[in-house]
Amino acid sequence: MAIITSPQDFNTDDLYVDVESVIGSKLFLKCEGLNFAGSVKLKAASAMVEAAEQDGTLRPGSFLVESSSGNLGVALAMIAAAKGYKFVCVTDSRCNLATRRLIEALGSEVHVITEPDPHEGLLGARLNHVRELCASDERYVWLNQYSNPNSWKAHFDTTGPEIARQFPEIDVLFVGAGTTGTLMGCARYFKAHHPSVRIVAVDSVGSVSFGTPAARRMIPGLGSGVRPPMLDESFVDEVIHVEEADTIRTCQRLARIGFLFGGSTGTVVSGAERWLAQHGTPDMTAVAIAPDLGERYLDTIYQSHWVEDLYGEDVLDADRTTTVALAA
Template sequence: MIHKSELDLVFDDIFLENHSILDNSKLFLKLEGFNIGGSIKMKPALKMINKLELQNKINANTAIIESSSGNLGVALSIICASRGYPFICVVDPNVLPASENLMRSYGTEMIKVTNKDSNGGFLNSRIDLIKEMCSKNDNLIWLNQYENIDNIEAHYLTTAKSISQEFPDLDYLFIGAGTTGTLGGVSQYFKKHMPKTKLIAVDSQGSITFGGVAGKRKIPGLGSSKVPPISQHSSFDEIIRISEKSTIEMCHRMAKSGLLFGGSTGTVLAGVEVYKSAIPANSSVVAISPDFGERYLSTIYNPSWVNEHFR
């Protein structure tokens, strides 16, 4: 198949049957890492930029700015490089070195905040910096994935629809909670079109997205130190909170079976592992895998890093 643009390389129909976690049911992994951005974030990134273009809000003087833990920043770096838009990405010390290097390679300007917010994370600090910069420069356009409804609509129109088409009688669907764009879009679609499917949200311990106690987190992707405003659009039947130690253990377990996954995927699969005793035999189960593990070679798959942070 010949594509006319690198931005057409977004694939939404790749599922892998897995037999290593569930004993009496079939688990299918929706693999989001095969697109040009390497993660599920390519879809909302395109949706948000395309909306700005339709609204004629991008011109020769504007620059895009966004806060990211890594994957969205890489996706936006690719899109902005492809379309000739200056892009500023505000990150924090938890950004993966590989993601940081990728963004710089695409010409993105990087700003790294180092001051923690009152919840012990960096998200509020990143957002505060963006608000300050935008107040001083009218030519900056903040996408604001935490409030942007296009973050949700992207997954309503693509991710959710592709799952429902492939599995019209799906019993369980496991979805990671980050900005809650994926969770919001997919849950809205399924509650409307496939209400019998049980939706299981998976969050990281230390995240306060849906309550809980704030805590230190070292793995970027899922979880948040600030409640994303778009989280109000999410619905689910149950929520599971996974420790980062369990995330790392699952990532290593899957790697030994030939699948190198990122932290978000490891967390979601650890959620499946925790919940599996509640899944009736012969159920159909899908887990969304947001990314692969190559960008985590210096962290999750680095014994020195693991021993330093998770003794």
């Protein structure tokens, strides 16, 4: 029996889902959404807050502020509530309504940016707003998940070793690329301790992280409009870019067998499916990180009108065709 007094003290770190029945290749999903924050971002949030407290940056009376597409904002709102800090989450119009309401329910403020920066898009505009808040009041403390080394160190210390412990014969690891904290922490760990493991980064089409052109992205989580400062491509063996339509199809297919995952997870699984179809072998051990669950996406990727308006009816038609084929 586990008894806790703070929500950040609980996290399930050893649950994996075999999705071979869905994608046709053996793939184990490390489920990181089974905590009170609902995503892998709890690890980075906890590490950054603890480090800021230890070095004196974060003190009683401080106002936490952070730019987030959603999941880190929830994690910080939860930690702020538990520790007695005020928190302002700066997000944009792509953030799910359920996520914004959850942050507010935890007692934090949400500032929604609607006008993109002319050169760096909505993320650039969010960062500009954060800087303005910090300049307006010295009590604001910006943890800066985009360049804070504690973000990737959290995964170097936990996520990487957790995977290696459960799968000592792992051959390939698929990790989604957002701020790249999870990616860099896991990649650095495996390159240092298990260098034979192939690290495959999964990014969204329209993200500029790996030098590809910017384009419209409507699903929050993975991808970036600005190259992540933490990203070091020397630790990454390969990059796969996934169309958002394929993210939706994959999420819908997983839901048809009872697993409701979030958009970031759908992107990672879609990228892994494509890679394994080309390079996988029957004896290969493949693991992917599933960053989040799907309840916060019920009004978007699991809402037929939202999907059809943005991506057309063919996306759902293709999913239904795939589902029928799998059932047959």
